[in-house]
Amino acid sequence: MKSALPVPRRRSLNGKQAILTLLIAGLLSLVAGSIELARDAATMRDEVKNQTDHLLALIDGTAAEAAFQLNPDLARQVADSLFDGDRVAQVALRDDFGRTMASRERDDDASTNWLVTLLFDDILHYRRTLVYEPGQGAPTTQVGEIELTLALDSLGRDFMSRGLLVFSLSVIKALAIAALMVVVFHAFITRPLLRVHAAIVDTDPRRPGEWPKPRLGRHADDELGHLVVSLDRLLKAFQNGLDQRDQLHQISTLDGLTGIANRRRFDGFLPDAWQHSRRSRQPLSLIFIDIDNFKEFNDRYGHVLGDDTLRAVASALSNTVTRATDLVARYGGEEFVCVLADTDMAGARAVADRLREAILELAIPHAGSPHAEFVTASFGVASAYPAEEDEFGFDALLERADAKLYRAKHHGRDRIVWEP
Ligand SMILES: Nc1nc2c(ncn2[C@@H]2O[C@H](COP(=O)(O)OP(=O)(O)OP(=O)(O)O)[C@@H](O)[C@H]2O)c(=O)[nH]1
Numbered sequence: 001m002k003s004a005l006p007v008p009r010r011r012s013l014n015g016k017q018a019i020l021t022l023l024i025a026g027l028l029s030l031v032a033g034s035i036e037l038a039r040d041a042a043t044m045r046d047e048v049k050n051q052t053d054h055l056l057a058l059i060d061g062t063a064a065e066a067a068f069q070l071n072p073d074l075a076r077q078v079a080d081s082l083f084d085g086d087r088v089a090q091v092a093l094r095d096d097f098g099r100t101m102a103s104r105e106r107d108d109d110a111s112t113n114w115l116v117t118l119l120f121d122d123i124l125h126y127r128r129t130l131v132y133e134p135g136q137g138a139p140t141t142q143v144g145e146i147e148l149t150l151a152l153d154s155l156g157r158d159f160m161s162r163g164l165l166v167f168s169l170s171v172i173k174a175l176a177i178a179a180l181m182v183v184v185f186h187a188f189i190t191r192p193l194l195r196v197h198a199a200i201v202d203t204d205p206r207r208p209g210e211w212p213k214p215r216l217g218r219h220a221d222d223e224l225g226h227l228v229v230s231l232d233r234l235l236k237a238f239q240n241g242l243d244q245r246d247q248l249h250q251i252s253t254l255d256g257l258t259g260i261a262n263r264r265r266f267d268g269f270l271p272d273a274w275q276h277s278r279r280s281r282q283p284l285s286l287i288f289i290d291i292d293n294f295k296e297f298n299d300r301y302g303h304v305l306g307d308d309t310l311r312a313v314a315s316a317l318s319n320t321v322t323r324a325t326d327l328v329a330r331y332g333g334e335e336f337v338c339v340l341a342d343t344d345m346a347g348a349r350a351v352a353d354r355l356r357e358a359i360l361e362l363a364i365p366h367a368g369s370p371h372a373e374f375v376t377a378s379f380g381v382a383s384a385y386p387a388e389e390d391e392f393g394f395d396a397l398l399e400r401a402d403a404k405l406y407r408a409k410h411h412g413r414d415r416i417v418w419e420p
Pocket of ligand 1: 296307310
């Protein structure tokens with residue numbers, strides 16, 4: 001029967017593991033990306049300084065020549081060559097008196113962000129003194145200067161596009177490692193764990209010792225393998241406990257002398273049979289059986305033979321009533337009771353006839369019996385169709401069967417008395 005309890009929504013261990021790993025990976029990739037970005041910014045600063053120094057070194061001779069000759073055309077050519085592209089915002093070439101010989105300037109975008117300003121503001125400006133070397137041992141002369149300012153917006157654009165690439169690559173690397181970790185963890189840890197979980201879920205709680213113990217292969221020697229071994233021991237011990245409980249329960253419901261069901265078993269069985277009949281709207285019958293003049297038998301043949309007789313009668317009764325839904329029990333002393341499920345009065349009388357015959361067929365001598373030379377028994381039969389509202393009617397059925405048995409005894413024994 002299915003439990004009516006609400007089944008809690010199961011969350012996937014795999015899913016949790018994947019989300020957690022991705023979260024950690026995301027966090028790590030942010031940190032790693034930022035570090036990469038900082039390193040790239042430092043590299044870019046060095047590159048920009050070196051390139052600019054190199055550029056200024058390249059034009060240094062020509063610029064000095066232009067300043068020395070006070071040649072504005074050459075000075076313009078120098079300024080133009082430096083101003084090529086968008087990296088330079090402003091360039092000016094001055095003679096030794098500070099007069100501007102050539103200059104170029106473009107508007108720098110003022111909206112450049114704070115990070116770019118912070119990173120590059122201190123390497124934007126360059127000023128070089130122009131020195132003329134006449135050669136042939138003549139002394140060098142200072143002839144002017146060249147001033148150059150780099151464009152912050154251009155540097156910012158370059159840095160942003162490089163940074164985006166570096167940062168994206170770092171994030172992609174971290175995510176790829178995380179995905180690999182998810183797959184590896186799933187294969188090595190989560191999947192075997194889930195197999196243990198599935199095996200426990202599939203275990204029949206009534207037969208825990210027969211659980212489908214998972215084979216974990218390469219995990220046999222590690223903690224997972226030990227977990228399965230410990231679980232196996234635990235479930236087997238649990239199974240032993242259940243088996244012992246069942247054995248004790250069986251022993252406690254069996255009669256020690258005859259081996260058939262005892263009074264305790266009968267007391268539990270009758271109400272259940274009654275409820276079953278109520279539900280299925282089937283009749284239920286009861287037969288009380290009492291060996292006749294058994295006191296006399298004991299007195300004449302002794303208790304040992306008396307016990308043998310009780311065993312033989314019990315065996316005859318249980319061999320006659322063989323349906324799984326019926327029960328033969330020793331009610332007490334030399335008295336037996338028989339519960340017949342789904343059986344009406346006619347059926348119960350037929351069973352009682354067969355039981356009487358079975359006892360007679362034993363042909364156990366009973367010299368002291370006033371009415372027969374063999375052991376006989378008296379029978380009281382009662383039957384009922386349990387009504388839906390009659391939950392405890394089995395007590396009345398018991399009383400009625402007992403009353404019939406009393407009448408059978410009263411009317412000379414060795415007989416079956418039934419209702420009405
Ligand atoms: N050997 C033996 N005798 C038992 C056992 N249990 C009950 N008895 C005997 O069964 C006898 C029952 O005697 P009564 O109740 O007087 O009934 P009865 O002699 O059979 O007479 P009716 O039932 O009226 O025919 C008693 O002598 C009990 O000692 C048992 O386990 N072993």
